[in-house]
Every structure is written in C-alpha cells, then in structure tokens.
Amino acid sequence: MTKIWIDIKNSHEPAFFKPFINKFNDYEYFISSRKYAEIQKLLHQMQIENKVIGGHYGGNKIKKLWGLIARETLLLLNTPDFDVSLSHGSAHAAHVAKIRSKKTISFIDNEKAGFANKILLRFVDYLITPKALHVGSLIEQGAKEENIIQYNGFKEDIYVADYKPDPKFTSLLPFDNFITIRPEALQAAYVKDKHSIVSDLIREFNKENINILYLPRYDSDHNLVKGMNVFVPDSALNGLDVCYYSNAILTGSGTFAREAACIGTPAISFFPEELLAVDQNMVDDGRIFHSRDPEDIVDYVLKSKKRYVDTSRSKNVQRDVFCIMKNIFNEINFGGGNI
Secondary structure, eight states: OOEEEEEEOSTTHHHHHHHHHHHSTTSEEEEEEEEOTTHHHHHHHTTOOOEEEEEOOOSSHHHHHHHHHHHHHHHHHHOOOOSEEEEESOHHHHHHHHHTTOEEEEEOOOTTOTHHHHTTGGGOSEEEEETTSOHHHHHHTTOOGGGEEEESSOHHHHHHTTOOOOTTGGGGSSOSSOEEEEOOOTTSTTOOOOOOOHHHHHHHHHHTTOOEEEOOSSGGGGGGGTTSOOBOOSSOOOHHHHHHHOSOEEESSSHHHHHHHHHTSOEEEOOSSSOOHHHHHHHHTTSOEEOSOHHHHHHHHHHOOOOOOOOHHHHHHHHHHHHHHHHHHHHTTSOOOOO
16 A cells, blocks of 8 residues: 655644545555644644654754754654655655655745755755745755745645535634734744734734634743733644634734635734735735734724635635646556546
8 A cells, every 4th residue: 555654744634634645545654743833733633643753953954953853853763664755844754765765745825934945955855835935946056946846825825625614613712703813933933023013913903802812832821911911721722723714813923814815704914024924914804913013903903804715716726736746646557537
C-alpha cells in the first residue's frame, strides 16, 4: 500500500489535512506533529493519530536553524518508510524526503516567509499555492517554475467546504453573543514589529460591554489581558465553530481571518506587517478589514453584520484541489482514486 507521510507544524493544519485523509483513504498515512500551540489537542479532537516529534524552537534565525537541525534529525530517526511527503510548508519534511530520495508535495500561502521559504522551496517537487501568490516571487525564493501548481481560492476553502456547525458549541462558553480576539504571532520570525495592540483593543471593547472570547497563542499572551474582562477557554476549540458563532473575528495573523471570511463572519486582521498576497486579495474584495488602529477596528465591528453562510464556492475550490492531488498521484504512479 502507498504510504504518505504528513508533517503537521501549525495549528490550522489538522483541519487542513483532514479532508485529504478522508478523500484519499486508500493510502496508509503516517502523521508527525510538533509540540506547539494547540496542535495535539486539535489532532485529538479530530481523531487523527500522530506522533509528536520535536517542538517549536523560538523566533530568531539562530534558534530556528538549531531547531531545524534538531527536529530533522529526530524525524530521520523516527519517521517510518514512506513514498511521498505531504505538508503545508514544512521544510523539515522536504529535507527528510530529499535525503530519502522521496517525492515532496507542499502547499504554501505565504510568499513573505523569507528564511522559511528559502530553505523549503528549492526542495519541493510539487508546490501548490493559491493564484493570489506571484509566481515570480516564489521563483526568486528558490522554487522551480515547472513545479508550481496554482488554484483559484484559498487554503481555508479546502476545509471550510466540509464544515458543519456544532449546535452544542456555545455550551462551552459563558455567553452566546461575543467576538473573538487572537493575538499577533509575535514569536514568528517574519514578524518584525513585536508590539501588540491586543490590550488596547480589549480596553475599547470592554467600554462597549462586548463579550470577548480570547484565544492566546503563547503563554505570554495571558499577560496582555491581565485584569481585563475576557473569557479564556480551558481547552482548544474548533476554529471553524469559533468563526461561525462569533459576531466578528479579530486576529493578529491571517488564517483565522480568512477562515471567518470564507464562512461569512466579519473578519478583521491587525497583522503588524505588510499583508500577504492572500490577505490583500481578501481586503481588496472587502472580505477582510485590516487596521492597527483600535478605535477604527471597534467602529468597524460595531457596524458589521454577518453574511449568509454559503460554502458552495469553497466546495468548488476543494474539488479543484482534489483534482490537482489526483493528477500528482497519477504522475507519481500512485493512482488518484475517484474525484
């Protein structure tokens, strides 16, 4: 049986890979993950068996380089035989696959990852990206043009397509009407501005007596809300349920805002750097509001209304991406199954 190795390194990836595992279920999967944020809790919730190998090694380049070597050594020692590696931007997976002379499939939607992209893209055999990403930028960072495959849509569409709201979700919260705030990814190497506006944001919303679900990214994020009126859950929550039931999603990164936008919930990004192409695309289309001004953000939220949830566009994106995967598997002589 064909063996696919999936390496999961970030919190959105359990939801992202679940549709692929369900669709291409004729294959045998080995799934590795790293100890970081809510990854293990989310994998457990989705009943995805995995092996924790390594963790997160910090935000600066020296620590990242050390972490790269350390985790890849662990992966080489602990990953069983496989036929192809599949990841969302895992340089670890690409390097280990290359050492073992195996093919690598990688999705990415961040053309500004800099160091991470430069140590990834040159090793990827099949690079799948949204069309919002400029091919020239990817080539400049090491990708080979003939290896790039693009699709209309966003990675979030792929798993939003299968989303069904959990009617019991709000029983996990002390309120029914609320907004959700998730801080900036300040430990990410590509985030140069290490100033958070979360405390200022929450003060403004507290003045409006708006219920706030607060989802810290790191342990240090708890310090941003000391003495403030927010609810912090004890365990990881399903991100799409959070998007569906929230009156608005506010995040210092991109994925959460794009998930909300795909579902139809008002989405606000307070990302501290120049926006990624996928985010700028949604801003230009009016699907995401971007600002670093707390008063402007509060004003936008107060005026916003949720849209009707329609996943038909996301289903079309998912189908197109599944076709891409089937073609790749056929090219590698795995057989792609029925789409």
